[in-house]
Amino acid sequence: MILTEGLEKRYRAWPRGTRRVALAGLDLRVGEGGVTGLLGPNGCGKSTTLKLLLGLARPTGGSAAVLGRDCVRESLAIRRDVGFVPEERGIFGWMRTAEFIAGVAELSGRWDAAAASRLGNRWGIDGRARLRNLSAGTRSRLLFLVALARRAPLLLLDEPTSGMDPAAVDDALSEVAAAAADGTTVLLVTHRVEEVERICDRVVIMSEGRAVLHEDLDDLRAGWRTIDLVEFPSGERLRSWPEVHRVTSEGGRVRLVVRAGADAVVARLRMMGAEVTGVRAMPLREVYLSATGEGRDAARDDLA
Amino acid sequence: MTSMFHLRPETGEPIYLQLVRQIKHAVLTGTLERGAQLPSVRQLASTLVINPNTVVRAYRELEHAGMLEGVAGRGWFVSYVALRLRDEERRQRLEEYIDQLWVEGRALGYTTGDLAAVVSEALRDRAEAEREGRGR
Numbered sequence: 001m002i003l004t005e006g007l008e009k010r011y012r013a014w015p016r017g018t019r020r021v022a023l024a025g026l027d028l029r030v031g032e033g034g035v036t037g038l039l040g041p042n043g044c045g046k047s048t049t050l051k052l053l054l055g056l057a058r059p060t061g062g063s064a065a066v067l068g069r070d071c072v073r074e075s076l077a078i079r080r081d082v083g084f085v086p087e088e089r090g091i092f093g094w095m096r097t098a099e100f101i102a103g104v105a106e107l108s109g110r111w112d113a114a115a116a117s118r119l120g121n122r123w124g125i126d127g128r129a130r131l132r133n134l135s136a137g138t139r140s141r142l143l144f145l146v147a148l149a150r151r152a153p154l155l156l157l158d159e160p161t162s163g164m165d166p167a168a169v170d171d172a173l174s175e176v177a178a179a180a181a182d183g184t185t186v187l188l189v190t191h192r193v194e195e196v197e198r199i200c201d202r203v204v205i206m207s208e209g210r211a212v213l214h215e216d217l218d219d220l221r222a223g224w225r226t227i228d229l230v231e232f233p234s235g236e237r238l239r240s241w242p243e244v245h246r247v248t249s250e251g252g253r254v255r256l257v258v259r260a261g262a263d264a265v266v267a268r269l270r271m272m273g274a275e276v277t278g279v280r281a282m283p284l285r286e287v288y289l290s291a292t293g294e295g296r297d298a299a300r301d302d303l304a
Numbered sequence: 305m306t307s308m309f310h311l312r313p314e315t316g317e318p319i320y321l322q323l324v325r326q327i328k329h330a331v332l333t334g335t336l337e338r339g340a341q342l343p344s345v346r347q348l349a350s351t352l353v354i355n356p357n358t359v360v361r362a363y364r365e366l367e368h369a370g371m372l373e374g375v376a377g378r379g380w381f382v383s384y385v386a387l388r389l390r391d392e393e394r395r396q397r398l399e400e401y402i403d404q405l406w407v408e409g410r411a412l413g414y415t416t417g418d419l420a421a422v423v424s425e426a427l428r429d430r431a432e433a434e435r436e437g438r439g440r
Binding site: 033034035170173174175177178180181182194197198199200201217218221222280281282283284285 | 353
């Protein structure tokens with residue numbers, strides 16, 4: 001459904017002649033069906049990626065295709081067939097919600113009017129209200145509603161639940177689950193790790209304009225472990241082991257983060273005479289911090 | 305029916321395994337009776353707010369274990385074979401208690417033969433008590 005190779009986007013920046021790199025060679029592959037979560041710190045290029053996929057911005061390098069169509073040359077066709085919740089929520093402030101919904105319906109190839117009115121009623125969307133007067137949560141729900149009602153084969157959701165209260169978030173995500181069960185492919189951009197943990201079956205973690213991790217969530221849960229050991233002389237060599245993602249040491253203790261094969265790593269460590277004091281599963285939050293390199297402080301706090 | 309599942313995505317255990325465990329438990333304890341229909345994938349995924357593939361994976365795993373049966377176009381049902389599995393699982397648990405008794409008994413200095421005698425005597429007493437209880 002989505003395929004990018006070495007996708008790159010540089011913006012002109014100040015001072016003149018310099019460039020800000022938003023995407024630095026993104027390789028992304030999202031197959032048909034399922035919900036893929038795209039996680040990453042602010043400014044890592046998540047929203048830029050979505051804009052490029054829809055052809056709302058031009059890449060400065062690499063290639064991108066959505067639904068088998070080129071994102072630059074066939075942008076209009078892609079936009080017609082993709083349900084999109086943009087990061088930007090301030091659009092069409094002067095419109096009444098009913099006009100907005102009717103407008104999107106007209107532009108869409110397919111439109112599920114029954115779903116639109118069902119969700120509109122359930123989420124308390126007043127057709128006469130103007131978009132600019134809606135609360136942030138209601139505006140998010142409105143955009144979510146029109147994206148869902150298009151019955152598109154692919155949904156690109158950029159922080160779709162921002163501004164929603166927890167009950168509304170659950171309600172919205174349950175619609176995503178239902179859409180996925182109906183065969184819709186979903187790419188969910190979010191900074192809420194717990195959303196990805198619940199609703200996604202794959203996760204892509206981005207950092208500094210690249211995908212640093214792309215994994216099935218069940219594999220991730222089964223594979224990633226922290227292994228704590230008492231410092232021993234050859235500790236530095238552990239960095240070169242293929243399973244080892246990261247090594248931190250603090251006050252005579254060493255913590256390894258492994259991506260898979262923790263049991264084998266522990267057995268090998270014990271054979272080398274290391275004293276292993278604990279092996280722990282890693283919640284997605286910790287994997288995320290470790291993969292984006294934001295976990296150094298967290299790891300130190302853990303050990304302290 | 306969906307309210308009997310409590311998922312904790314933040315733990316290290318894959319969600320499909322949590323589901324497998326809880327459905328197994330429901331079948332073994334009789335909460336889910338044989339022949340009972342499970343919620344559809346769409347329904348369970350949207351109620352629990354989890355990925356539908358996770359539900360499919362759990363159902364498939366239970367189908368492989370002979371506990372569920374997927375019927376094309378109709379949904380998922382607790383298999384009639386599940387009852388036999390239930391017997392096997394009960395038997396296995398009993399064996400575990402017997403092992404435990406044997407280990408503890410040996411630690412207390414009984415021989416295996418002594419243990420057999422003590423256990424059968426104790427069970428005979430209980431069986432007698434049960435018979436009398438029913439007679440009243």
